[in-house]
Amino acid sequence: MRSTEGAGEKMSSEYDERKSTFDELPTLVRRANLVVDENELESLARRVSILHKSADKLSTALITDEDEREPGITFDPRWHR
Amino acid sequence: MTHPEVASVTEASSLLSERTISPVELVERCLSRISSHDEQLQAMVRVFDEEAGESARRAEKEISDGSYRGPLHGVPVAIKDVYDIEGYPTLAGSEVRRGHLANRDSEIVLRLKSAGAIIVGKTVTHEFATGMTSPPARNPWDLTRNPSGSSGGSAAALAADFCLGSTGTDTAGSIRAPASVNGVVGLKPTFGRVSKRGVVPLSWSLDHAGPFAKTAQDAALILETIAGYDPGDNSSLREPTPRYSQQLEGDLRGLKIGVSKDFGLGKIEHFVDQALDRAIRTFKDLGAQVDEVDAPFPDIALAAHSLILASEAAAYHRETIRSMPSRYQRGTRLFLQAGSLIPATDYLMAQQTRHSLRSEISKVFEDYDCLLGATVPTVASPVDKSKVSIAGEWEDITSAYTRLAASSNFLGLPSISVPCGFESSLPLGFQLVAKPLDEATLLRVAHNFQEVTDYHLARPQLG
Numbered sequence: 253m254r255s256t257e258g259a260g261e262k263m264s265s266e267y268d269e270r271k272s273t274f275d276e277l278p279t280l281v282r283r284a285n286l287v288v289d290e291n292e293l294e295s296l297a298r299r300v301s302i303l304h305k306s307a308d309k310l311s312t313a314l315i316t317d318e319d320e321r322e323p324g325i326t327f328d329p330r331w332h333r
Numbered sequence: 334m335t336h337p338e339v340a341s342v343t344e345a346s347s348l349l350s351e352r353t354i355s356p357v358e359l360v361e362r363c364l365s366r367i368s369s370h371d372e373q374l375q376a377m378v379r380v381f382d383e384e385a386g387e388s389a390r391r392a393e394k395e396i397s398d399g400s401y402r403g404p405l406h407g408v409p410v411a412i413k414d415v416y417d418i419e420g421y422p423t424l425a426g427s428e429v430r431r432g433h434l435a436n437r438d439s440e441i442v443l444r445l446k447s448a449g450a451i452i453v454g455k456t457v458t459h460e461f462a463t464g465m466t467s468p469p470a471r472n473p474w475d476l477t478r479n480p481s482g483s484s485g486g487s488a489a490a491l492a493a494d495f496c497l498g499s500t501g502t503d504t505a506g507s508i509r510a511p512a513s514v515n516g517v518v519g520l521k522p523t524f525g526r527v528s529k530r531g532v533v534p535l536s537w538s539l540d541h542a543g544p545f546a547k548t549a550q551d552a553a554l555i556l557e558t559i560a561g562y563d564p565g566d567n568s569s570l571r572e573p574t575p576r577y578s579q580q581l582e583g584d585l586r587g588l589k590i591g592v593s594k595d596f597g598l599g600k601i602e603h604f605v606d607q608a609l610d611r612a613i614r615t616f617k618d619l620g621a622q623v624d625e626v627d628a629p630f631p632d633i634a635l636a637a638h639s640l641i642l643a644s645e646a647a648a649y650h651r652e653t654i655r656s657m658p659s660r661y662q663r664g665t666r667l668f669l670q671a672g673s674l675i676p677a678t679d680y681l682m683a684q685q686t687r688h689s690l691r692s693e694i695s696k697v698f699e700d701y702d703c704l705l706g707a708t709v710p711t712v713a714s715p716v717d718k719s720k721v722s723i724a725g726e727w728e729d730i731t732s733a734y735t736r737l738a739a740s741s742n743f744l745g746l747p748s749i750s751v752p753c754g755f756e757s758s759l760p761l762g763f764q765l766v767a768k769p770l771d772e773a774t775l776l777r778v779a780h781n782f783q784e785v786t787d788y789h790l791a792r793p794q795l796g
Binding site: 280281284285286287288292295296299300302303305306307309310311313314 | 631632633635636637639640643654655658663666667670672673674675676679682683685686689
């Protein structure tokens with residue numbers, strides 16, 4: 253059986269994060285000129301929150317690496333040859 | 334029919350070239366299979382009965398006249414409905430594309446037609462290739478299950494013998510995952526190896542076009558037909574195309590395979606683990622050196638992949654997601670709207686991550702010729718479920734079908750899925766990944782495996 257230690261705290265933090273995303277969403281949606289059904293706002297908030305988490309992961313990893321190189325926008329798969 | 338068992342491009346081309354069988358017979362057989370079974374399978378969005386018949390008669394005459402074009406001449410194929418075919422709509426599974434009409438062939442379709450292949454129809458895709466279940470298509474091994482996606486229609490159509498080869502696109506596993514759960518071979522080439530001109534994009538720096546086939550040998554024949562530089566695709570590589578089908582026979586002695594069953598990216602089912610163990614034993618018997626390696630792909634690759642995918646998709650759909658949001662299916666709409674809200678800085682950070690991970694993965698290929706792991710962590714999932722249980726934990730289907738495959742898209746690495754077993758009569762597949770432009774090694778390793786195993790010969794029984 254998996255340990256549930258800390259699960260409540262984690263759920264609460266995830267709830268806070270989603271709520272924060274949900275609260276700011278109407279402003280973001282309006283600025284982006286999107287038309288979002290009111291019934292779909294919560295689902296959209298969940299998806300945006302997941303993307304925020306992905307960005308946070310990268311931010312942490314890149315800071316750790318102190319990587320100041322140019323962004324690799326031009327993708328050339330011949331790099332290995 | 335004279336040869337009811339013809340099931341591969343290799344078998345068909347041999348019989349066609351010596352005029353033992355006619356393209357008309359082959360095409361009629363495929364159209365008959367579609368007519369009998371597609372009501373259940375729902376893998377096709379359009380069937381070219383008349384056009385395919387006409388092309389088959391023309392191919393028959395050309396072959397009789399001594400103008401045999403090569404191994405795809407007279408061979409029936411199916412095309413995912415994100416590829417343009419001149420004179421027909423490319424609907425990409427979406428109401429948004431209603432009224433579209435392609436005014437020229439996509440590059441791959443052009444090359445297939447030039448090689449004499451006969452297009453029997455267009456196959457179902459998940460809307461704009463954004464998802465991994467391909468409704469309404471079903472899995473031919475169990476009609477209560479999905480064929481995965483987004484190229485689910487192409488994989489299901491091939492497994493059901495509606496064609497002898499088909500095409501897909503792969504942005505996060507959309508060729509390899511359907512290949513795995515439908516029991517066929519699926520090849521995602523190196524980024525830029527195969528042109529995407531005339532293919533509806535999902536995410537231009539992650540998208541790859543490639544073939545489905547019954548065998549690695551067939552995949553080699555199709556790849557060498559469709560690969561090669563195309564000035565019409567600005568990501569196309571100016572690289573010569575090897576004759577892959579001539580490089581399959583070397584044995585595996587001296588070849589080094591690095592094994593990471595889950596690529597360090599989450600759990601896999603015990604039966605997938607066991608199938609991989611059997612495959613490892615086979616490769617060792619074939620003379621390969623097989624070593625366990627540390628997780629080659631860090632999970633930040635998946636985080637960066639998801640940001641790039643959603644940003645680029647939102648950019649491509651930036652006008653229609655605002656002008657006609659209700660024409661999108663709910664899941665696609667939410668995906669694109671969420672992508673529209675990603676800050677540019679996050680997208681750039683994701684590209685920066687890609688830049689740094691490229692050099693890390695290159696070190697792995699200094700020691701190993703290819704990597705081996707699972708394609709997907711389980712079997713095909715039921716059509717009415719959005720989550721699957723994997724090793725006791727519930728997971729979203731999209732995540733389950735993509736997490737072991739998407740790193741190859743992120744890094745542009747060639748990768749192939751090959752049938753390697755069954756669980757409760759449902760197919761399983763393994764995935765091989767190689768360094769850029771080394772499709773030849775993937776095909777040779779897969780071909781050697783298929784020479785001594787028979788998983789790829791099993792066929793689903795349709796009512």
